[in-house]
Amino acid sequence: PYNGPSASDLLKRRREYLPTCLGPFYHNPLNLVEGKMQYLFDENGRRYLDAFGGIATVSCGHCHPDVVEAIVNQTRLLQHTTVVYLNRAVIDFAEALASKLPGELKVVFFTNSGTEANELALMIARLYSGCHDMISIRNGYHGNGAATMNATAQNFHKFNVVQTGIHHVLNPDPYRGVFGSDGLMYAKDVQDIIDYGTSGRVAGIIAEAIQGVGGVIEVAPGYLPAVYGIVRKAGGLCIADEVQSGFGRTGSYFWGFEAHGVVPDIVTVAKGIGNGAPIGAVVTTPQIAKVLTQRTYFSTFGGNPVSTAAGLAVLRVIEKEKLQENAFMVGSYLKDRLSLLMEKHEIIGDVRGRGMLLGVELVKDRELKTPAKAEMLEIMEQMKDMGVLVGKGGFCGNVIRITPPLCFTKEDSDFVVDVMDYAMSKM
Numbered sequence: 001p002y003n004g005p006s007a008s009d010l011l012k013r014r015r016e017y018l019p020t021c022l023g024p025f026y027h028n029p030l031n032l033v034e035g036k037m038q039y040l041f042d043e044n045g046r047r048y049l050d051a052f053g054g055i056a057t058v059s060c061g062h063c064h065p066d067v068v069e070a071i072v073n074q075t076r077l078l079q080h081t082t083v084v085y086l087n088r089a090v091i092d093f094a095e096a097l098a099s100k101l102p103g104e105l106k107v108v109f110f111t112n113s114g115t116e117a118n119e120l121a122l123m124i125a126r127l128y129s130g131c132h133d134m135i136s137i138r139n140g141y142h143g144n145g146a147a148t149m150n151a152t153a154q155n156f157h158k159f160n161v162v163q164t165g166i167h168h169v170l171n172p173d174p175y176r177g178v179f180g181s182d183g184l185m186y187a188k189d190v191q192d193i194i195d196y197g198t199s200g201r202v203a204g205i206i207a208e209a210i211q212g213v214g215g216v217i218e219v220a221p222g223y224l225p226a227v228y229g230i231v232r233k234a235g236g237l238c239i240a241d242e243v244q245s246g247f248g249r250t251g252s253y254f255w256g257f258e259a260h261g262v263v264p265d266i267v268t269v270a271k272g273i274g275n276g277a278p279i280g281a282v283v284t285t286p287q288i289a290k291v292l293t294q295r296t297y298f299s300t301f302g303g304n305p306v307s308t309a310a311g312l313a314v315l316r317v318i319e320k321e322k323l324q325e326n327a328f329m330v331g332s333y334l335k336d337r338l339s340l341l342m343e344k345h346e347i348i349g350d351v352r353g354r355g356m357l358l359g360v361e362l363v364k365d366r367e368l369k370t371p372a373k374a375e376m377l378e379i380m381e382q383m384k385d386m387g388v389l390v391g392k393g394g395f396c397g398n399v400i401r402i403t404p405p406l407c408f409t410k411e412d413s414d415f416v417v418d419v420m421d422y423a424m425s426k427m
Protein backbone atom coordinates (compact mmCIF):
# COMPACT_ATOMS: atom_id res chain seq x y z
CA PRO A 1 0.00 0.00 0.00
CA TYR A 2 0.98 3.61 -0.66
CA ASN A 3 2.26 5.50 2.38
CA GLY A 4 3.29 8.71 0.68
CA PRO A 5 1.78 12.20 0.74
CA SER A 6 -1.85 12.63 -0.34
CA ALA A 7 -2.96 14.14 -3.66
CA SER A 8 -4.05 17.38 -1.94
CA ASP A 9 -0.71 17.73 -0.17
CA LEU A 10 1.16 17.11 -3.44
CA LEU A 11 -0.99 19.63 -5.27
CA LYS A 12 -0.29 22.29 -2.65
CA ARG A 13 3.45 21.68 -2.86
CA ARG A 14 3.39 21.43 -6.65
CA ARG A 15 1.77 24.89 -6.77
CA GLU A 16 4.53 26.22 -4.54
CA TYR A 17 7.59 24.63 -6.09
CA LEU A 18 6.73 23.86 -9.71
CA PRO A 19 5.76 26.32 -12.41
CA THR A 20 2.05 26.74 -12.95
CA CYS A 21 2.19 27.22 -16.73
CA LEU A 22 0.51 23.86 -17.28
CA GLY A 23 -1.88 22.77 -14.58
CA PRO A 24 -2.95 19.19 -13.98
CA PHE A 25 -5.77 18.11 -16.27
CA TYR A 26 -8.52 17.36 -13.76
CA HIS A 27 -10.49 19.24 -11.06
CA ASN A 28 -9.13 16.78 -8.56
CA PRO A 29 -5.76 15.88 -10.06
CA LEU A 30 -4.76 12.25 -9.97
CA ASN A 31 -1.80 11.20 -7.88
CA LEU A 32 -0.44 8.37 -9.97
CA VAL A 33 1.61 5.92 -8.03
CA GLU A 34 2.07 2.93 -10.30
CA GLY A 35 1.64 1.83 -13.89
CA LYS A 36 1.25 -1.61 -15.37
CA MET A 37 0.76 -2.03 -19.14
CA GLN A 38 -2.49 -0.20 -20.06
CA TYR A 39 -3.36 0.51 -16.42
CA LEU A 40 -2.48 3.27 -13.97
CA PHE A 41 -3.08 3.20 -10.21
CA ASP A 42 -3.69 6.13 -7.89
CA GLU A 43 -2.78 6.56 -4.21
CA ASN A 44 -5.82 4.56 -3.13
CA GLY A 45 -5.00 1.69 -5.43
CA ARG A 46 -7.83 2.66 -7.77
CA ARG A 47 -7.22 1.43 -11.31
CA TYR A 48 -7.58 3.61 -14.42
CA LEU A 49 -7.53 2.46 -18.01
CA ASP A 50 -4.96 4.68 -19.73
CA ALA A 51 -6.19 5.70 -23.18
CA PHE A 52 -3.75 8.63 -23.35
CA GLY A 53 -0.37 7.18 -22.34
CA GLY A 54 0.84 7.18 -25.92
CA ILE A 55 1.36 10.93 -25.96
CA ALA A 56 3.77 10.83 -23.12
CA THR A 57 5.98 7.91 -23.60
CA VAL A 58 4.26 4.64 -23.59
CA SER A 59 4.24 2.44 -26.63
CA CYS A 60 4.65 -1.06 -25.17
CA GLY A 61 2.70 -0.47 -21.95
CA HIS A 62 3.60 1.10 -18.62
CA CYS A 63 6.66 -0.49 -17.03
CA HIS A 64 6.79 -3.23 -19.65
CA PRO A 65 9.00 -5.90 -18.01
CA ASP A 66 11.35 -6.29 -20.99
CA VAL A 67 12.02 -2.56 -21.15
CA VAL A 68 12.41 -2.25 -17.38
CA GLU A 69 14.86 -5.15 -17.45
CA ALA A 70 16.89 -3.56 -20.25
CA ILE A 71 17.03 -0.25 -18.34
CA VAL A 72 17.97 -1.87 -15.04
CA ASN A 73 20.62 -4.12 -16.59
CA GLN A 74 22.22 -1.26 -18.50
CA THR A 75 22.06 1.05 -15.45
CA ARG A 76 23.94 -1.59 -13.44
CA LEU A 77 26.50 -2.02 -16.21
CA LEU A 78 27.26 1.52 -17.33
CA GLN A 79 25.62 4.92 -17.74
CA HIS A 80 27.83 7.52 -19.39
CA THR A 81 28.05 9.65 -22.49
CA THR A 82 28.53 7.81 -25.77
CA VAL A 83 29.94 10.89 -27.49
CA VAL A 84 33.62 10.21 -26.84
CA TYR A 85 33.65 6.45 -26.27
CA LEU A 86 32.42 3.40 -28.10
CA ASN A 87 29.53 1.50 -26.59
CA ARG A 88 27.39 -1.18 -28.13
CA ALA A 89 24.01 0.06 -26.81
CA VAL A 90 23.92 3.21 -28.93
CA ILE A 91 25.18 1.45 -32.05
CA ASP A 92 22.82 -1.51 -31.68
CA PHE A 93 19.82 0.80 -31.38
CA ALA A 94 20.93 3.10 -34.21
CA GLU A 95 21.28 0.08 -36.50
CA ALA A 96 17.89 -1.32 -35.48
CA LEU A 97 16.20 2.07 -35.88
CA ALA A 98 17.76 2.63 -39.31
CA SER A 99 16.55 -0.81 -40.39
CA LYS A 100 12.95 0.37 -39.86
CA LEU A 101 13.38 3.30 -42.26
CA PRO A 102 13.29 3.27 -46.06
CA GLY A 103 16.00 4.16 -48.55
CA GLU A 104 19.13 5.91 -47.45
CA LEU A 105 17.74 7.07 -44.11
CA LYS A 106 20.38 5.45 -41.94
CA VAL A 107 22.46 7.97 -40.03
CA VAL A 108 21.04 8.55 -36.54
CA PHE A 109 21.70 11.56 -34.28
CA PHE A 110 20.36 10.91 -30.79
CA THR A 111 18.85 13.65 -28.63
CA ASN A 112 16.97 13.75 -25.32
CA SER A 113 13.56 14.96 -26.53
CA GLY A 114 11.36 15.68 -29.52
CA THR A 115 12.11 19.39 -29.33
CA GLU A 116 15.84 18.79 -29.56
CA ALA A 117 15.36 16.36 -32.45
CA ASN A 118 13.37 18.94 -34.41
CA GLU A 119 15.77 21.78 -33.53
CA LEU A 120 18.56 19.69 -35.01
CA ALA A 121 16.52 18.65 -38.05
CA LEU A 122 15.70 22.30 -38.85
CA MET A 123 19.34 23.29 -38.48
CA ILE A 124 20.50 20.43 -40.74
CA ALA A 125 18.00 21.46 -43.43
CA ARG A 126 19.15 25.07 -43.21
CA LEU A 127 22.82 24.15 -43.42
CA TYR A 128 22.31 21.67 -46.23
CA SER A 129 20.21 24.00 -48.38
CA GLY A 130 22.04 27.19 -47.52
CA CYS A 131 18.63 28.82 -46.90
CA HIS A 132 16.97 30.11 -43.76
CA ASP A 133 13.35 30.17 -44.98
CA MET A 134 11.45 27.14 -43.77
CA ILE A 135 7.85 26.03 -44.10
CA SER A 136 5.62 24.54 -41.44
CA ILE A 137 1.90 23.87 -41.29
CA ARG A 138 -0.57 25.89 -39.24
CA ASN A 139 -1.79 23.99 -36.19
CA GLY A 140 1.38 21.87 -36.11
CA TYR A 141 3.37 21.24 -32.93
CA HIS A 142 7.11 20.68 -33.18
CA GLY A 143 8.53 21.73 -29.80
CA ASN A 144 9.38 24.74 -27.70
CA GLY A 145 13.00 25.61 -28.48
CA ALA A 146 14.01 28.70 -30.46
CA ALA A 147 13.49 27.23 -33.93
CA THR A 148 10.80 24.72 -33.00
CA MET A 149 8.61 27.28 -31.24
CA ASN A 150 8.75 29.17 -34.49
CA ALA A 151 7.72 26.04 -36.42
CA THR A 152 4.93 25.31 -33.92
CA ALA A 153 1.84 27.13 -35.13
CA GLN A 154 -0.67 27.54 -32.29
CA ASN A 155 -0.57 30.82 -30.37
CA PHE A 156 -0.89 29.33 -26.89
CA HIS A 157 2.41 27.50 -27.43
CA LYS A 158 4.23 30.64 -28.55
CA PHE A 159 5.97 33.25 -26.41
CA ASN A 160 6.79 36.69 -27.70
CA VAL A 161 10.49 36.10 -28.30
CA VAL A 162 12.45 36.32 -31.53
CA GLN A 163 11.36 33.60 -33.96
CA THR A 164 12.46 33.94 -37.55
CA GLY A 165 12.33 32.31 -40.92
CA ILE A 166 9.28 30.09 -40.75
CA HIS A 167 6.35 30.53 -43.14
CA HIS A 168 3.15 28.86 -41.98
CA VAL A 169 1.02 27.38 -44.71
CA LEU A 170 -2.68 26.50 -44.74
CA ASN A 171 -3.56 23.46 -42.68
CA PRO A 172 -4.68 20.66 -45.04
CA ASP A 173 -7.39 19.78 -42.53
CA PRO A 174 -10.12 17.64 -44.13
CA TYR A 175 -12.68 18.57 -41.43
CA ARG A 176 -12.27 22.34 -41.03
CA GLY A 177 -9.92 23.33 -43.85
CA VAL A 178 -11.11 25.63 -46.63
CA PHE A 179 -10.50 23.04 -49.35
CA GLY A 180 -11.91 20.03 -47.49
CA SER A 181 -10.03 16.86 -48.45
CA ASP A 182 -8.46 18.28 -51.60
CA GLY A 183 -4.74 17.88 -50.83
CA LEU A 184 -3.62 19.44 -54.10
CA MET A 185 -5.41 22.73 -53.41
CA TYR A 186 -3.65 23.11 -50.08
CA ALA A 187 -0.35 22.20 -51.75
CA LYS A 188 -0.80 25.24 -53.99
CA ASP A 189 -0.49 27.44 -50.90
CA VAL A 190 3.03 26.06 -50.36
CA GLN A 191 3.97 27.05 -53.90
CA ASP A 192 2.44 30.50 -53.32
CA ILE A 193 4.41 31.02 -50.12
CA ILE A 194 7.62 30.09 -51.92
CA ASP A 195 6.78 32.33 -54.87
CA TYR A 196 5.62 35.36 -52.94
CA GLY A 197 7.25 35.05 -49.52
CA THR A 198 10.79 33.85 -50.22
CA SER A 199 13.65 34.26 -52.68
CA GLY A 200 12.26 31.23 -54.45
CA ARG A 201 14.42 28.84 -52.52
CA VAL A 202 13.70 27.31 -49.12
CA ALA A 203 15.45 25.18 -46.51
CA GLY A 204 12.56 22.75 -46.38
CA ILE A 205 9.27 21.82 -44.78
CA ILE A 206 8.54 20.20 -41.43
CA ALA A 207 5.23 18.39 -41.09
CA GLU A 208 3.42 15.79 -39.02
CA ALA A 209 1.51 13.22 -41.10
CA ILE A 210 -1.08 13.29 -38.32
CA GLN A 211 -1.08 16.39 -36.11
CA GLY A 212 -1.18 15.17 -32.53
CA VAL A 213 -1.36 18.23 -30.25
CA GLY A 214 -3.37 19.89 -33.02
CA GLY A 215 -6.22 17.44 -32.43
CA VAL A 216 -5.38 14.30 -34.41
CA ILE A 217 -5.70 15.78 -37.88
CA GLU A 218 -4.31 13.70 -40.72
CA VAL A 219 -3.15 15.84 -43.64
CA ALA A 220 -5.47 15.60 -46.67
CA PRO A 221 -4.71 12.82 -49.18
CA GLY A 222 -2.36 13.84 -51.98
CA TYR A 223 -0.95 16.76 -49.98
CA LEU A 224 2.43 15.37 -48.92
CA PRO A 225 3.51 13.97 -52.31
CA ALA A 226 2.65 17.28 -54.00
CA VAL A 227 4.30 19.39 -51.33
CA TYR A 228 7.45 17.25 -51.18
CA GLY A 229 7.81 17.81 -54.94
CA ILE A 230 7.33 21.57 -54.61
CA VAL A 231 9.76 21.94 -51.71
CA ARG A 232 12.46 19.82 -53.35
CA LYS A 233 12.18 21.85 -56.52
CA ALA A 234 12.87 24.94 -54.41
CA GLY A 235 16.04 23.31 -53.03
CA GLY A 236 14.57 22.26 -49.69
CA LEU A 237 14.51 19.10 -47.59
CA CYS A 238 11.38 17.33 -46.35
CA ILE A 239 11.28 16.64 -42.63
CA ALA A 240 8.74 14.18 -41.25
CA ASP A 241 8.00 14.82 -37.57
CA GLU A 242 7.12 11.29 -36.42
CA VAL A 243 7.28 12.07 -32.72
CA GLN A 244 3.62 11.07 -32.29
CA SER A 245 2.78 9.12 -35.42
CA GLY A 246 5.85 6.89 -35.59
CA PHE A 247 6.77 3.52 -34.08
CA GLY A 248 3.80 1.51 -35.25
CA ARG A 249 1.15 3.66 -33.60
CA THR A 250 -0.84 4.24 -36.78
CA GLY A 251 -1.16 0.48 -37.29
CA SER A 252 -1.23 0.11 -41.04
CA TYR A 253 2.36 1.34 -41.26
CA PHE A 254 5.33 1.74 -38.96
CA TRP A 255 5.63 5.45 -39.87
CA GLY A 256 2.89 8.01 -40.41
CA PHE A 257 4.38 9.28 -43.68
CA GLU A 258 4.18 5.83 -45.28
CA ALA A 259 0.40 6.09 -45.60
CA HIS A 260 1.02 9.05 -47.93
CA GLY A 261 3.52 7.33 -50.20
CA VAL A 262 6.42 9.69 -49.53
CA VAL A 263 10.00 9.18 -48.37
CA PRO A 264 11.31 12.10 -46.30
CA ASP A 265 14.89 13.40 -46.28
CA ILE A 266 14.89 13.65 -42.49
CA VAL A 267 12.75 11.83 -39.91
CA THR A 268 12.47 12.89 -36.27
CA VAL A 269 11.31 10.60 -33.46
CA ALA A 270 10.89 10.77 -29.67
CA LYS A 271 8.24 9.99 -27.00
CA GLY A 272 7.25 6.34 -27.43
CA ILE A 273 10.62 5.16 -28.72
CA GLY A 274 11.94 4.84 -25.15
CA ASN A 275 8.67 3.73 -23.50
CA GLY A 276 9.43 6.26 -20.77
CA ALA A 277 13.18 6.70 -21.11
CA PRO A 278 13.88 10.24 -22.37
CA ILE A 279 15.21 9.89 -25.89
CA GLY A 280 14.74 11.43 -29.32
CA ALA A 281 16.47 11.00 -32.66
CA VAL A 282 17.03 12.54 -36.07
CA VAL A 283 17.53 10.08 -38.90
CA THR A 284 18.81 11.21 -42.28
CA THR A 285 20.95 10.15 -45.22
CA PRO A 286 24.77 9.95 -45.11
CA GLN A 287 24.97 12.75 -47.66
CA ILE A 288 22.80 15.14 -45.65
CA ALA A 289 24.36 14.10 -42.33
CA LYS A 290 27.73 15.27 -43.64
CA VAL A 291 26.80 18.93 -43.11
CA LEU A 292 27.31 18.47 -39.38
CA THR A 293 30.93 17.43 -39.89
CA GLN A 294 31.82 21.06 -40.65
CA ARG A 295 31.89 21.66 -36.90
CA THR A 296 31.72 19.70 -33.66
CA TYR A 297 28.20 18.67 -32.79
CA PHE A 298 27.30 16.59 -29.77
CA SER A 299 24.79 16.05 -26.98
CA THR A 300 26.18 14.75 -23.68
CA PHE A 301 23.32 12.39 -22.96
CA GLY A 302 21.84 12.04 -26.43
CA GLY A 303 22.35 8.33 -27.19
CA ASN A 304 23.34 7.40 -23.63
CA PRO A 305 23.51 3.63 -23.04
CA VAL A 306 20.48 3.46 -20.73
CA SER A 307 18.08 5.30 -23.05
CA THR A 308 19.30 3.46 -26.13
CA ALA A 309 19.07 0.08 -24.37
CA ALA A 310 15.47 1.01 -23.62
CA GLY A 311 14.88 1.99 -27.25
CA LEU A 312 16.21 -1.32 -28.54
CA ALA A 313 14.04 -3.22 -26.05
CA VAL A 314 11.00 -1.24 -27.24
CA LEU A 315 11.64 -2.16 -30.87
CA ARG A 316 11.99 -5.83 -29.91
CA VAL A 317 8.77 -5.79 -27.89
CA ILE A 318 6.89 -4.13 -30.77
CA GLU A 319 8.04 -6.95 -33.01
CA LYS A 320 7.71 -9.82 -30.53
CA GLU A 321 4.22 -8.83 -29.41
CA LYS A 322 3.12 -7.71 -32.88
CA LEU A 323 2.09 -4.34 -31.47
CA GLN A 324 1.84 -2.62 -34.84
CA GLU A 325 -0.63 -5.27 -36.00
CA ASN A 326 -2.47 -4.86 -32.71
CA ALA A 327 -2.57 -1.09 -33.20
CA PHE A 328 -4.15 -1.72 -36.59
CA MET A 329 -6.72 -4.31 -35.52
CA VAL A 330 -7.74 -2.94 -32.15
CA GLY A 331 -7.40 0.66 -33.33
CA SER A 332 -9.66 0.04 -36.34
CA TYR A 333 -12.22 -1.66 -34.10
CA LEU A 334 -12.10 1.25 -31.65
CA LYS A 335 -12.48 3.78 -34.45
CA ASP A 336 -15.47 1.90 -35.89
CA ARG A 337 -17.16 1.82 -32.50
CA LEU A 338 -16.48 5.54 -31.95
CA SER A 339 -17.89 6.29 -35.41
CA LEU A 340 -21.07 4.41 -34.49
CA LEU A 341 -21.45 6.68 -31.46
CA MET A 342 -21.92 9.56 -33.89
CA GLU A 343 -25.36 8.20 -34.75
CA LYS A 344 -26.37 8.53 -31.13
CA HIS A 345 -24.65 11.72 -30.00
CA GLU A 346 -25.03 14.94 -31.98
CA ILE A 347 -22.13 16.42 -30.07
CA ILE A 348 -19.65 14.29 -32.02
CA GLY A 349 -18.68 16.27 -35.11
CA ASP A 350 -15.88 14.05 -36.36
CA VAL A 351 -14.10 10.78 -35.58
CA ARG A 352 -10.68 10.44 -37.17
CA GLY A 353 -7.14 9.12 -37.07
CA ARG A 354 -5.45 5.82 -37.68
CA GLY A 355 -4.58 2.85 -35.52
CA MET A 356 -4.11 4.01 -31.96
CA LEU A 357 -3.84 7.70 -32.78
CA LEU A 358 -7.51 8.69 -32.72
CA GLY A 359 -9.51 11.88 -32.19
CA VAL A 360 -13.14 12.65 -31.45
CA GLU A 361 -14.02 16.28 -32.16
CA LEU A 362 -16.94 17.70 -30.17
CA VAL A 363 -19.17 20.44 -31.58
CA LYS A 364 -22.29 22.26 -30.43
CA ASP A 365 -23.68 22.25 -33.94
CA ARG A 366 -22.66 19.90 -36.75
CA GLU A 367 -23.33 22.46 -39.49
CA LEU A 368 -21.51 25.39 -37.89
CA LYS A 369 -18.91 23.14 -36.21
CA THR A 370 -18.94 25.38 -33.11
CA PRO A 371 -16.34 23.89 -30.75
CA ALA A 372 -17.84 22.27 -27.63
CA LYS A 373 -14.94 23.01 -25.31
CA ALA A 374 -16.71 23.09 -21.92
CA GLU A 375 -18.59 19.90 -22.80
CA MET A 376 -15.32 18.24 -23.77
CA LEU A 377 -13.83 19.03 -20.34
CA GLU A 378 -16.93 17.75 -18.59
CA ILE A 379 -16.87 14.48 -20.54
CA MET A 380 -13.20 14.02 -19.83
CA GLU A 381 -13.82 14.60 -16.12
CA GLN A 382 -16.68 12.12 -16.03
CA MET A 383 -14.69 9.51 -17.92
CA LYS A 384 -11.94 9.85 -15.35
CA ASP A 385 -14.46 9.33 -12.56
CA MET A 386 -15.52 6.12 -14.31
CA GLY A 387 -11.90 4.96 -14.57
CA VAL A 388 -10.86 5.96 -18.11
CA LEU A 389 -8.17 8.53 -18.93
CA VAL A 390 -8.31 10.31 -22.28
CA GLY A 391 -6.59 13.46 -23.53
CA LYS A 392 -7.65 16.81 -24.87
CA GLY A 393 -6.30 18.63 -27.87
CA GLY A 394 -6.98 20.73 -30.93
CA PHE A 395 -6.68 24.47 -31.39
CA CYS A 396 -10.07 24.99 -29.72
CA GLY A 397 -9.47 22.35 -27.03
CA ASN A 398 -12.54 20.39 -28.12
CA VAL A 399 -10.94 17.18 -29.36
CA ILE A 400 -10.81 14.02 -27.25
CA ARG A 401 -7.47 12.37 -27.98
CA ILE A 402 -7.21 8.62 -27.68
CA THR A 403 -3.63 7.37 -27.82
CA PRO A 404 -3.40 4.26 -25.65
CA PRO A 405 -0.39 2.03 -25.11
CA LEU A 406 -0.21 -0.28 -28.12
CA CYS A 407 -1.05 -3.32 -25.97
CA PHE A 408 -4.67 -2.07 -25.68
CA THR A 409 -7.27 -4.81 -26.25
CA LYS A 410 -10.71 -5.00 -27.85
CA GLU A 411 -12.23 -5.23 -24.37
CA ASP A 412 -10.37 -2.07 -23.33
CA SER A 413 -11.75 -0.34 -26.43
CA ASP A 414 -15.28 -1.44 -25.57
CA PHE A 415 -14.85 -0.04 -22.08
CA VAL A 416 -13.60 3.34 -23.40
CA VAL A 417 -16.51 3.63 -25.82
CA ASP A 418 -19.13 2.49 -23.30
CA VAL A 419 -17.86 4.98 -20.73
CA MET A 420 -17.79 7.78 -23.32
CA ASP A 421 -21.30 6.84 -24.42
CA TYR A 422 -22.54 7.00 -20.82
CA ALA A 423 -20.81 10.36 -20.16
CA MET A 424 -22.32 11.83 -23.33
CA SER A 425 -25.77 10.47 -22.50
CA LYS A 426 -25.68 12.37 -19.21
CA MET A 427 -24.81 15.71 -20.86
Ligand code: PMP
Pocket residue numbers: 113114115116118141142143144208212213241242243244270271
Ligand atom coordinates in the same frame (compact mmCIF):
# COMPACT_ATOMS: atom_id res chain seq x y z
N1 PMP B 1 6.75 16.96 -32.21
C1 PMP B 1 5.52 16.49 -31.96
C2 PMP B 1 4.66 16.02 -33.10
C3 PMP B 1 5.04 16.46 -30.65
O1 PMP B 1 3.81 16.01 -30.40
C4 PMP B 1 5.89 16.89 -29.60
C5 PMP B 1 5.43 16.85 -28.14
N2 PMP B 1 4.09 16.99 -27.93
C6 PMP B 1 7.16 17.35 -29.92
C7 PMP B 1 7.56 17.36 -31.24
C8 PMP B 1 8.09 17.83 -28.85
O2 PMP B 1 8.55 16.77 -28.08
P1 PMP B 1 9.12 17.02 -26.60
O3 PMP B 1 7.98 17.42 -25.73
O4 PMP B 1 9.73 15.69 -26.25
O5 PMP B 1 10.16 18.08 -26.70
